[in-house]
Amino acid sequence: MDSSSTGSAKIPLKFELKPPPYPLNALEPVMSERTLEFHWGKHHRTYVDNLNKQISGTNLEGKSLEDVIVASYNNGDTLPTFNNAAQVWNHDFFWECMKPGGGGVPLGDLYHMIDRDFGSFQNFSDQFKKAAATQFGSGWAWLIYENEKLKIAQSPNAVNPLVWNTVPLLTIDVWEHAYYLDYQNRRPDYISVFMDQLVSWDAVSSKLEQAKKSNAAEKNA
Amino acid sequence: MAMRSLLSRKTLTSVLLSGPKSMGLGLTAAQSHRSLQTFTLPDLSYDYGALEPAISGEIMLLHHQKHHQTYITNYNKALEQLHDAMEKGDSSTVVKLQSAIKFNGGGHVNHSIFWKNLTPIREGGGEPPKGSLGWAIDTHFGSLEALIHKMNAEGAALQGSGWVWLGLDKELKRLVVETTANQDPLVTKGPSLVPLVGIDVWEHAYYLQYKNVRPDYLKNIWKVINWKYASEVYEKESS
Numbered sequence: 001m002d003s004s005s006t007g008s009a010k011i012p013l014k015f016e017l018k019p020p021p022y023p024l025n026a027l028e029p030v031m032s033e034r035t036l037e038f039h040w041g042k043h044h045r046t047y048v049d050n051l052n053k054q055i056s057g058t059n060l061e062g063k064s065l066e067d068v069i070v071a072s073y074n075n076g077d078t079l080p081t082f083n084n085a086a087q088v089w090n091h092d093f094f095w096e097c098m099k100p101g102g103g104g105v106p107l108g109d110l111y112h113m114i115d116r117d118f119g120s121f122q123n124f125s126d127q128f129k130k131a132a133a134t135q136f137g138s139g140w141a142w143l144i145y146e147n148e149k150l151k152i153a154q155s156p157n158a159v160n161p162l163v164w165n166t167v168p169l170l171t172i173d174v175w176e177h178a179y180y181l182d183y184q185n186r187r188p189d190y191i192s193v194f195m196d197q198l199v200s201w202d203a204v205s206s207k208l209e210q211a212k213k214s215n216a217a218e219k220n221a
Numbered sequence: 222m223a224m225r226s227l228l229s230r231k232t233l234t235s236v237l238l239s240g241p242k243s244m245g246l247g248l249t250a251a252q253s254h255r256s257l258q259t260f261t262l263p264d265l266s267y268d269y270g271a272l273e274p275a276i277s278g279e280i281m282l283l284h285h286q287k288h289h290q291t292y293i294t295n296y297n298k299a300l301e302q303l304h305d306a307m308e309k310g311d312s313s314t315v316v317k318l319q320s321a322i323k324f325n326g327g328g329h330v331n332h333s334i335f336w337k338n339l340t341p342i343r344e345g346g347g348e349p350p351k352g353s354l355g356w357a358i359d360t361h362f363g364s365l366e367a368l369i370h371k372m373n374a375e376g377a378a379l380q381g382s383g384w385v386w387l388g389l390d391k392e393l394k395r396l397v398v399e400t401t402a403n404q405d406p407l408v409t410k411g412p413s414l415v416p417l418v419g420i421d422v423w424e425h426a427y428y429l430q431y432k433n434v435r436p437d438y439l440k441n442i443w444k445v446i447n448w449k450y451a452s453e454v455y456e457k458e459s460s
Contacts, residue, residue, distance in 0.1 A: 038432050038433055042433040043433050083380050136324045136403055136404075137382035139381075156381065157380055157381035158380070175381070176424035176425050176428060177424050177428060177433065180424060180428040180429065181428070184283055184425075184429075185283055185287040185288055185291070185425065
């Protein structure tokens with residue numbers, strides 16, 4: 001509802017809170033329904049509501065969420081709308097990165113690229129977990145696609161790869177609100193469980209395919 | 222007393238140079254280097270549950286025994302690595318360690334102040350400051366209510382993790398309200414700033430009790446703020 005890059009669809013003036021692609025209790029017991037009720041129902045909802053209030057009547061109204069993020073990032077000198085806009089996007093993306101019965105290893109192209117760019121899936125997993133564990137304070141860890149390679153990145157607070165002009169494929173939220181009810185201070189436990197039981201490699205693979213197509217289209221343009 | 226200050230403040234090098242035997246430690250140089258722990262978790266002067274209902278005992282226990290302890294553990298580790306790098310003249314490692322020292326050392330500094338900023342209601346928690354600090358607050362902010370309102374607004378607006386502070390600018394001789402990100406101590410906002418009251422607004426400080434409603438945590442924490450301690454610091458630093 002909130003973004004469109006095709007010319008014909010009209011972008012609505014207000015962003016909406018997108019539900020996760022599964023019921024709030026679907027990730028139990030590793031990510032509790034209670035966590036989803038607060039994380040999606042309160043935190044994510046508040047970012048959406050506050051963003052809508054902030055852009056109402058301004059020239060950001062009617063722009064896609066991605067455009068609002070980039071405009072608000074303002075090359076690092078962020079405008080007040082940045083935090084809310086980026087966090088809306090980040091959380092939409094985060095829910096999509098998980099699924100009930102997730103985890104395991106990716107297949108096909110994604111697996112080969114991980115193998116190629118990190119040496120092995122185990123190496124990738126270790127590095128991703130380390131990035132998530134060492135992001136100090138609030139933030140996110142990412143698998144990104146840049147110059148036809150896979151890389152790992154970390155970002156503070158609301159920052160995301162869109163502002164670096166790279167393509168995010170996977171993220172984990174390491175703000176304390178993401179894990180505190182279920183894991184308290186034990187962020188490494190949360191990260192392990194995320195990798196072992198929550199990651200939707202299908203979602204990551206399809207984002208990779210999209211990224212490769214866009215990349216090819218840009219090159220041929 | 223002298224021994225304790227040596228262990229906690231001097232570099233390990235000076236301990237080794239004076240010789241473990243002369244200090245009566247009976248340890249080899251290598252052992253004394255590895256077994257020295259520079260900083261330890263300070264005790265609270267109240268029980269974990271004593272700040273209820275403003276801050277739950279569950280939060281106090283986790284905050285003190287897990288979060289603060291982890292900062293100390295990692296701070297000590299970083300300092301030991303720093304010592305090694307300095308001995309080897311490994312400048313790039315010395316520089317690389319600065320962020321771990323700032324995060325974890327800052328976490329230790331800030332939380333050590335925080336525990337003293339809090340006290341049970343029956344020990345005077347929430348009682349408004351009298352004397353020179355009370356007067357200074359009225360002068361600079363108009364009233365204690367105005368100060369609290371300002372700190373709560375800035376604390377609520379802080380994006381991500383950090384602290385909101387009431388500080389004394391020793392040079393300008395005035396009170397300030399400041400925020401710092403992550404575990405940056407107040408002094409990172411100005412070298413002449415002295416912390417009087419710090420409020421932790423990292424989510425771990427309130428989440429189990431207040432969830433996403435940080436403003437409710439901020440409203441309630443004033444009931445257990447130890448203004449006596451803040452006044453003592455103010456009087457000492459403004460003399």
